Amino acid sequence: MTPVAAALSYLTEHRDQHLSALYELLSIPSVSMDPAHRADMVRAAEWLATCLRHIGMHHTEIVADHGLPLVYSEWLGAEQAPTLLIYGHYDVQPADPVAEWHTPPFTPSLVGENLYARGASDDKGQVMAVIFALASWLQTSGRLPVNVKLIIEGEEEVSSTLLHRFVADQAERLRCDAVLLVDSMMLSPQQPLILYGTRGNCYLEVTVRGPKTDLHSGTFGGVVDNPFNVLVRLLAALQDGDTRRVRVPGFYEKVCIVDDEERAFINRLPVSDAVLQALTGVPALAGEEGFTPLERASIRPTFDIHGISGGFTGPGKKTVIPAQARAKLSMRLVPHQDPVEIGELVRNFLQQQAPSTVQVSVEVLSASWPVLVDYRHPTVQVASTAFAKAFGRPAAFSIGGGTLPIAATFQKHLQAPLVITGFGLPDDNLHAPNEKIFLPCLFGGSAMIIHYLAELADAYVLR
């Protein structure tokens, strides 16, 4: 039996044991944006560190340094072999609205081959797929084919502040030949996907302040501007209702023009409009005029409102003119839009539109750069080969619609090619109720990693 075959066989034989471990991790509500879950963050990090020591990693430490704990682990025993940095995160989004979950979000529940839990797909399940692969190599060969540096952070959902600093400060220690980011998805259980770029994001909060206190709309309706009435006009002004284009001057100025060849390449992805419509359940797809849904989800920027607060939203009726109304919104950005500049453009636009009857403030909550990767690099291409061996089909390539804020930092400080991929699925309900992971993808993902470590060692020798 080859070492790869031995590792794969170990993976299969220990499936139940691996699942039990994943259940334990998913049961810890490591919600990074909620201060009430600080102790759970520490518990999850310690659980991971214990696990990594147990499977035979050489050195594992928890880095805190004024942030939520980050788990760093190394196995550097492969002389003359390349070094792979692997990235994932153990923090999760809040579970709200909790009432819409069919099973408790922090009690892993297996229904058929789908495992339901907050973090099942984003990203605990994928992190554990990596650990299962490392364990399978270490427990069968006593070694890994390449050197591995593993980072599992706890702040992915809250801006990765600690990790950005850690990468910048420890660039020498983190030096590597490739970075594998495992926090993405496949197109289907049969079709793996590697992203050669991801969109950036500019997240804003807009506040409209009117009267000094909430007012009765009978007494003061018609006398003062209602902050909600103003807010909806401002938000509506941001996007053309017909073309769905953002109306902010300069917004599209730096957008990378993708040539017809690459557009055709993107549209070859085996994801039809009918599939997208069935996945989302909308009456009809919609988006920027002149582009296909696949293009609009990858090479074009977007504008989405995420929530609006103020006034009264309880049961029944309350006739209030609120003292203030506030909206959370964000724009997905593409190369080479500058997220900080976009924030300024939007702020200026909104403040120019604002009437003098209210005060409008615009706060940039985060600004993340888009990323572009050279998908022809061998370390990227052998990842596709590893997928072919694990799933029977090489990876498709695309640009990711979501944002991996840390990818730009890895690229900047480590100057190594990035492989952005993952083992989730488009219907995994990320950031939504009833998040799940499909177990054949999870264990196929472990097999892909097992192959990838071997392929990467070979590619390095061949060079």
Add this chain to the structure above:
Amino acid sequence: MTPVAAALSYLTEHRDQHLSALYELLSIPSVSMDPAHRADMVRAAEWLATCLRHIGMHHTEIVADHGLPLVYSEWLGAEQAPTLLIYGHYDVQPADPVAEWHTPPFTPSLVGENLYARGASDDKGQVMAVIFALASWLQTSGRLPVNVKLIIEGEEEVSSTLLHRFVADQAERLRCDAVLLVDSMMLSPQQPLILYGTRGNCYLEVTVRGPKTDLHSGTFGGVVDNPFNVLVRLLAALQDGDTRRVRVPGFYEKVCIVDDEERAFINRLPVSDAVLQALTGVPALAGEEGFTPLERASIRPTFDIHGISGGFTGPGKKTVIPAQARAKLSMRLVPHQDPVEIGELVRNFLQQQAPSTVQVSVEVLSASWPVLVDYRHPTVQVASTAFAKAFGRPAAFSIGGGTLPIAATFQKHLQAPLVITGFGLPDDNLHAPNEKIFLPCLFGGSAMIIHYLAELADAYVLR
């Protein structure tokens, strides 16, 4: 000492005792729209019934009949004298946002001459002002100058369902010569106000449904219409941002054209723009083009958004495309707009504007008619005289911006002139945090009622 002087003197001497009674009533959180407070509603009604029996009303009963309890009380011992029906309500709005109260909403707190509590002004304080007046007459003269039928309902903030039925069913029993509605305000502590009309209201809930579940805006941004993006466009379309006019075709068709003489009369009210701006604290007043603030608050219809729900509004960032977004909104209506017809017009307009990429539903939560009263009727004019005796100045007359849904029902079934007045103030923070009543207005209101009962008896004899 005249009977009136005796009653006034009793009122003054028992001020502390009266205040204690009011504190007790304000301490009961009788929030009619919250099912969690059902027991408090019963408690408040029983407290009032006990109080009315104690002061010497002939007959007092609690009417429940599938609704929240209504208190009905009679004193009918004045032969050959007219009968006055007095109306108030003991239910209150919810206290949210509770965090913005400086004192606990259901712990009455006296700061100088202002008494803070939910319901202090709307309407428990005013109801107790009436009861103090009745008590002062009954305890000093052993009788009232006119017959009194008193209705204190518990559903004013939730559509008065029971009372509408009660008035329709018991019209004969409720027969009277005038109806005094005590649920309004003065212009200032020195300037009483009688309303000769009130605006109606059409309260709607608009729901935009898009994807079958919340989606990640990275994966699906640009692929589907975000229900919030659509909702803000629909809401913005309802009102012209420049003229502040409602854009729904037919909306203004039945609006009563007020002649220049009456407009001049309305604008003579001693409420300057500077006063309105100071009261509300807005950077600048705003409203429908072509009308003064006083006109816009009385003889012109309005459009206000009260709350928008869906998506994520907690601390931090969440990049969600919500499955649905919902808005609560209402339009204040003026004679002779039909609230049911207006609801239909708005529904049709919104559904015509809605793109086929989402489902839009519009629910009418309530529809209340505007009211017009003949302010020259003697029962109305002697109310102004009673104000002059109690406050040193006769009442100003205006049309109320708020809605008293029950007024139209009284007018329809009892065919008696309405006197719509009250002892609150414009800065009482109705329906908002830190609601209060100014005690000189409250006790002046009791004095006004003491005078009014005598004046009404005289007016009846003179006729």
